[in-house]
Amino acid sequence: MTPRRTTAGAGTRTAIIGAGSWGTTFGKVLADGGAQVTMWARRPELAQEISEAKRNSKYLPGVNLPRTIAATHEIERALDGAEQIYLSVPSQTLRDNLKTFRALLTSTNAPIISLMKGVERSTGLRMSQVIEQELECDPMRVAVASGPNLALEIAREQPTAAVIASRSQETADAVARTARNHYFRSFVNTDVIGTEFGGVLKNLIAVAIGIVDGVGYGENTKASIITRGLVEMTDFAVANGARQETLQGLAGLGDLIATCQSPLSRNNTAGRLLGQGYGFQDVVKQMNQTAEGLASVTPILQLAHESDVHMPIVEQVKMVLDGRMDPRRIAPHLTTDDDTPQEERTNHGAADGGGALRRAFQRAFDQFRNGGRGAGGH
Numbered sequence: 160m161t162p163r164r165t166t167a168g169a170g171t172r173t174a175i176i177g178a179g180s181w182g183t184t185f186g187k188v189l190a191d192g193g194a195q196v197t198m199w200a201r202r203p204e205l206a207q208e209i210s211e212a213k214r215n216s217k218y219l220p221g222v223n224l225p226r227t228i229a230a231t232h233e234i235e236r237a238l239d240g241a242e243q244i245y246l247s248v249p250s251q252t253l254r255d256n257l258k259t260f261r262a263l264l265t266s267t268n269a270p271i272i273s274l275m276k277g278v279e280r281s282t283g284l285r286m287s288q289v290i291e292q293e294l295e296c297d298p299m300r301v302a303v304a305s306g307p308n309l310a311l312e313i314a315r316e317q318p319t320a321a322v323i324a325s326r327s328q329e330t331a332d333a334v335a336r337t338a339r340n341h342y343f344r345s346f347v348n349t350d351v352i353g354t355e356f357g358g359v360l361k362n363l364i365a366v367a368i369g370i371v372d373g374v375g376y377g378e379n380t381k382a383s384i385i386t387r388g389l390v391e392m393t394d395f396a397v398a399n400g401a402r403q404e405t406l407q408g409l410a411g412l413g414d415l416i417a418t419c420q421s422p423l424s425r426n427n428t429a430g431r432l433l434g435q436g437y438g439f440q441d442v443v444k445q446m447n448q449t450a451e452g453l454a455s456v457t458p459i460l461q462l463a464h465e466s467d468v469h470m471p472i473v474e475q476v477k478m479v480l481d482g483r484m485d486p487r488r489i490a491p492h493l494t495t496d497d498d499t500p501q502e503e504r505t506n507h508g509a510a511d512g513g514g515a516l517r518r519a520f521q522r523a524f525d526q527f528r529n530g531g532r533g534a535g536g537h
């Protein structure tokens with residue numbers, strides 16, 4: 160059967176800022192769904208390769224890009240007439256990029272969609288918060304995309320799904336109609352916090368799984384860490400304003416499975432190098448692509464401390480990164496945890512002695528104190 164090449168979003172003019180593995184792959188997803196795609200690449204030679212050869216040989220070797228995809232190193236050309244703008248640069252570079260392109264990004268009302276899965280190291284802010292803060296734009300204009308989305312598999316047109324989250328249902332729906340084709344299906348929700356934290360936190364658990372792999376432990380250890388890791392992710396996200404069910408969806412459990420299972424994952428790969436005994440600096444040197452989890456560990460643990468959430472697996476990742484723990488001691492629980500048997504709590508009700516309830520009141524008080532915005536900025 161000839162796959163359908165167009166969707167309800169056909170003809171939408173889109174711009175993608177960032178021509179790495181995910182920005183290029185997402186450009187293919189959009190173009191295969193019938194959208195007009197213009198990518199911005201920092202390097203002129205990469206823009207030329209994408210535009211003329213329809214290849215991105217550094218990030219997507221062997222993948223033929225759609226004939227309709229265009230690329231430029233001139234940001235004005237990339238953004239000219241764009242009806243949807245997708246951001247896919249390393250999280251730690253987002254704010255500087257927004258400062259550079261601010262005039263162009265604020266001269267349009269086009270939705271801005273974050274494809275990134277990190278938190279800003281210096282502030283702990285999610286990418287949508289950095290966008291809203293730096294552009295001083297309406298949050299209803301901002302969306303995020305996340306889910307089990309290993310770029311190379313998608314670039315090879317292997318079927319998968321993603322979730323598009325925005326505080327505006329209309330914005331989420333419009334983006335989902337465009338980011339859809341015969342091998343890529345976008346679902347929608349309005350839980351931006353949960354969707355973003357799912358993508359950020361799964362990276363940290365994937366680093367832990369990579370460490371386990373590098374050490375040589377097997378499936379029991381990995382399954383225990385993935386299971387307890389999802390509890391940590393959900394505890395943290397719910398404590399910071401997310402809906403629990405979001406972490407059980409594509410942006411949480413779905414992405415956790417994909418990232419923890421795949422050698423394509425850069426976070427998993429970085430963890431494996433750590434487990435094999437490489438130091439943090441050596442790992443960074445060996446990684447020729449972005450492993451967002453390495454920069455997210457510290458700000459996430461800071462936020463966990465502030466929201467009174469215990470994250471033993473992420474704490475161990477930090478200890479291994481800092482060279483304070485032998486990777487072979489990694490486990491689903493902190494070995495320094497007391498010996499009191501712990502209930503295997505997987506839901507997030509009042510089982511923790513009303514902690515969730517207390518946190519909900521605290522969040523409400525924070526919102527009141529911050530003039531109606533949440534503790535995390537909204």
Ligand SMILES: NC(=O)c1ccc[n+]([C@@H]2O[C@H](COP(=O)([O-])OP(=O)(O)OC[C@H]3O[C@@H](n4cnc5c(N)ncnc54)[C@H](O)[C@@H]3O)[C@@H](O)[C@H]2O)c1
Nearest residue numbers: 178179180181182247248252275276308309310448449451
């Ligand atoms: N690769 C995937 O499978 C995948 C899937 C989903 C989401 N993501 C997310 O996409 C985001 C982008 O990551 P990626 O996987 O494309 O990384 P990548 O390492 O493949 O590409 C990063 C791109 O950013 C460019 N870049 C580096 N520094 C820059 C700067 N200061 N300003 C502008 N551009 C700069 C690089 O030249 C490169 O083109 C990350 O947040 C990642 O978590 C990645």
Ligand SMILES: O=P(O)(O)OC[C@H](O)CO
Nearest residue numbers: 306307308309424425426
């Ligand atoms: O390569 P990673 O670890 O950044 O994972 C890529 C995607 O986020 C998987 O969904």
